[in-house]
Amino acid sequence: MVFLPDDLCATILSRLPIKVFTSFKLVCKQWNSVVESPIFRDLFISQHQNTQSSSWSLIKGASNRTEFLAHYRCKTWGLQRSLESYISSFISYKFENQRGKYRRGSVVAYSDAGFVLIDVSSYRYSGSTFEKRSLCVANPVSQECIEIDVPKAFENSGIFWPFGIATRTDNGVVISYKIVAYSSKSDVGYFVYSSETGLWSSLPYNFESCECNYTISLNGNLHWLSHNNDELVSMDFNATTMESGPFRYTAFPDLEKRVKFKRACTTYQGSLMYMNIVSQDNDDGSVDHKLCVWRLESWEWQLISEISTDLTETYFDYFPLRVDSLDATTAYFLSQKHQRLIAFNLRNGACLLRACLLHSGGPILRFLHHPNGSYFYSFVLPQWLYRLPRQHGEKSVDII
Template sequence: MNSFPEDLLAIILSKLPIKIFTALKLVCKQWKSIVESPYFRDLFQSMDQNSDSSSWSLMHYGNEKEVIAHYRFNTWGLERSLGSYITSFLTKKFESQRNNYRVWAYSTDAGLILISEVPMHVNNRSLYVANPVSQECVKIPPHHKGDSCPLGIATRTENGVLLDYKVVLFGHSDEESLLIYSSETGLWTFDTVHLSLFGFYNQTPISLHGSIHWIATNGNQDHVAVSIDFYATGTSSVQGRVTSLPDSGQQFDRSFSTCQGSLMYMRIVSVTKADGTVEDKLCVWRLKSGEWQLVSTFIYTGLKYFPMGINPFDANTIYFWSKEDRSLLSFNVRNEKFVLERKLKHSRDLTGSFFSSFVLPQWLHKIPKTVRE
């Protein structure tokens, strides 16, 4: 292959899945230069432009267990699920200390995980940002601001390149105090957001497009959507927003999710009809420009399902946990059909569990490092 012109070599290599690129860069300096070039990235993405999916999983918060796994796509070429990559990475990285480390946050647009030494509320514990598939890992310098709790990873990308990430922690004594580590500066900063929030509701925070979102309770004990933008333009500080949730009626289960680059909100409500009968209705909204837009509704009666998440690449596929059958189901919005996912039948009760979507990007992002690291 040394006799091939470099442009032909780039075309050949671009037909391989992303998972292989880390190994290709180890072959020789020429291959490393090709794979890391903007030309190669654009070439790969142009050849893969018809692909609308990538590997992803719906994870249990804090224990690296998968509820749903989709991974056999050409983009990454994975032969096993993301959960297995995470588990094997943690075992290899920390060896005999494996049980002392956990994943506390997942990114939905950069393929990164935030690993923390346990217990969770410990001053100056070890933190790592890693890609479990490429096995690239960066240790975050310690902070000195007292006890804290991981909130998430905010990322900034441009033209398919990961430019920067921020590790965000809640101050343990004050939930409105934020500790923020920036890969751009290699420093920790302290900031405060005045949101009057009191905790999470039924879901872990979601990191998307430089912001972190979650459902919380305000001072009136009402549930609200909290969003913090860590890359707000024209300001040196983070920008927080509290948005009322777009629903009414007797509340049942609700959940946040992401789909096609947007924040999604699902809720089951009970509606009393004029004749006195009661219908259960699932409503799905998309957050766009600070406003909730109703995407779909579905009415059903007598079924006890907990909405867990939406397929990140297909807004017409929603996943539920059946409380009565203790089974996982997928629902197709188009034909209004439920499908039983038999491989997880008789699994333990997932009602009220915390979930996180973990989605690999359409490109292999190199984790930024500062000179301080």
């Protein structure tokens, strides 16, 4: 292949999964130049645009997060293991014992660019003395990472909690990211780290009014549920004016109706999705139960699907997990009672599967652990391998 022109070399390499062609950069300068070029990126995305799905995981939200649903061995990435295994192996490798110190890392947030945010604490063996705290932004698949110091005022404190990371992309490249944290015992409330400046800044805002256990990173913004579960709170870093702060509040579309499940959102190809079974009384005394799906567009909920099937009956013991990352017609539901998973067609109401392990030589959908009613973090790999921007990320900085 040394004698092949770059365009033909790119055509050949673009047909392979991401996990395979990234190692080709080590072969020679020509291949490295081909793989790093924007032309190759566009060619790869074009070749894989009809690929059925990408790797993703659902992770139980708790002090020790556990992956309970994994989808992998897809053509786009070619991963042979679940995402959680890449995260755990990366943490073990990066934060192993060194020079009488013990470093413990735990993932606290996930980005739609394929990055994870890790909270890192360092201890000495003698008396298990706490020494230092930092944050790590990492791509667990490529094992690329940047470590960032927390503000010194909170370095030895347990009242500083990172809970979200938002990434901004331009023409297939991550150009910046922001880390959002809060202090439960501070008049400031929110703190934001920007990779563009390498500095922490403060946002005076009352944390108590928001539910920050679960955040969704999407298109450079962060989203989470309000405490009363009737509003979507968004930190909009793309807002043109910051006079009232970067926060937006979007009421859910079914507030005046009876719903079956606690409200939660999922994502689909750059959009925020919400689904629930809605009950409505008829004039004749009967009750209609419909599965409704909405998409958030221009900060308003648009109804995109409304169906009535056996799924919507009141005795149905499954609850919704997510809309498939690359197939808006498929939604996944889980039964806590029977520990079974189903996929549901949102067009015709057909049940597509009832299984704990699906595998037919192609992608694997594996049901790993029972969620026990916890809230869920969704980690979805994008259609391209994004690199971490490093312009200011490796500096140790103070709060401004």
